[in-house]
Amino acid sequence: MLSQRTLTGWLRVTCLLLIFCRLSTSEKVLGVETDEFDFDGLPGAQHEFKIEIGAGREECFYQPIVKGGKLHVSFEVIYGGDISVYLRDATAPQHVPNVDAHVNVRDGVMLMSAEQAGAYAICLDNTASRMASKLVYVYLVTYVEEEWSKYRQEIEDLQLTVTNFSETIKNVQQSITDSLVHQASSRMNVIRDWYLITGNNTYVQRMSIAMCLVIVISSCVQVYFVRRLFRYTNVTSTKKPRA
Template sequence: MLSSSHVCFMSICLWSLLHHVLMEGGPGVGEEDFSFDGLPGAQHEFKVEVPGNQEECFVQKVAQNAELHASFEVLRGGSRMVDFYIKDVHNRVIDKLLYKSEGSFKYTVPATGHYQICVNNVHSRFVSKLVHFYIVTMVEEEWTKYVQEIDEINNTVENFTVVITEVQNSIKQVRLHQSATRMNVMKDWYMVTGNNSYVMYWSLFQIACVLMTSSFQVYFVRKLFNIPNVTPTAKPRA
């Protein structure tokens, strides 16, 4: 049996191993591994409260030659005017909209990296603003390939649907044929049973008639040849 100290030591070791795996992202996982966030595409839609005279930035990893679409709209708060801009991997502003309540960007990314989408509530010192964001990244070639694959899948599904419909119609026809066959079998069975009963009763009636006729014939024939015996005392007188 394991002692309590051994059990405690094993629990601590397992907890340390689990913590290390969670913090490091698992064995063999590094910074250059594939990220599902932005490669080859991503879509995010959210709302954020930006305090007065504060800046909020959101980092999005984008693949090379991908298109980055970013749009915003201030839903409430003061004059609803903010500054909106995008920064590249070198923290340089590549596009901006100043003193706007809504707007959108479209930018083709030259190199894979982390890009920042920022909103600055510099025009209001004390009033916060609720801003709605919509961010989309996609690689045109990958998107075209995806659409083609979807079309192929749709065609396959349509063909499969046609085949399934034909099979279903064939099954319906088979069931109708089976139902008609069962009805014919039942009808023939009742007809055969009725004919059998009719023939049996008619045969019994004919047998009875033959027996009765034979009995009557035997009786009358015997009656015809039945001659009484004449004794000397019973002789007729002349």
């Protein structure tokens, strides 16, 4: 028979295995597996980094986006002054911000919706500065609203499943606790009954021995007195023969 701690441990291991199996089957991006980016199982890409742009230099990052996907880019210059940031189609000529641009700013946000699938370049331009480098924090995320809604629904369903499983575990633990309480009560009742039976047995034995002694003594007394009633002598008290 398994103890409560062992059974609880097995239930927790089973719950973790179910959650791991559920998460391991969802490592896809928009229903398609890819090895190009680390999407962390989300319906889109998410990157967060800091980069130093040297004086007179430009750095570009390329992000593929599916058709109908949305791109959100936030940036902020940590030190070094203003910088120019622009967003362009990867097929567009260099230094041509055909999507969005922020010129000589310290921070900003760029939003776009891709009408066609393809790669887009996020460029950090520090060519206007000949002496100072810039440290820039960049946060980039791409997603598709429909897929994101499905993903959220799957997460909510998973949370609901885990909640139901947790409730089941709590009910099982409560049942185990009730069973242990019932077993402890039964053991105490058995011990109480054993002491009661042992005491009754001792009482009956002692009373039986006492009654036997009383009966034996009473019998002896009765025999003695009955024999004395029928005992007589052939002479009188004066030693004369009886008539």
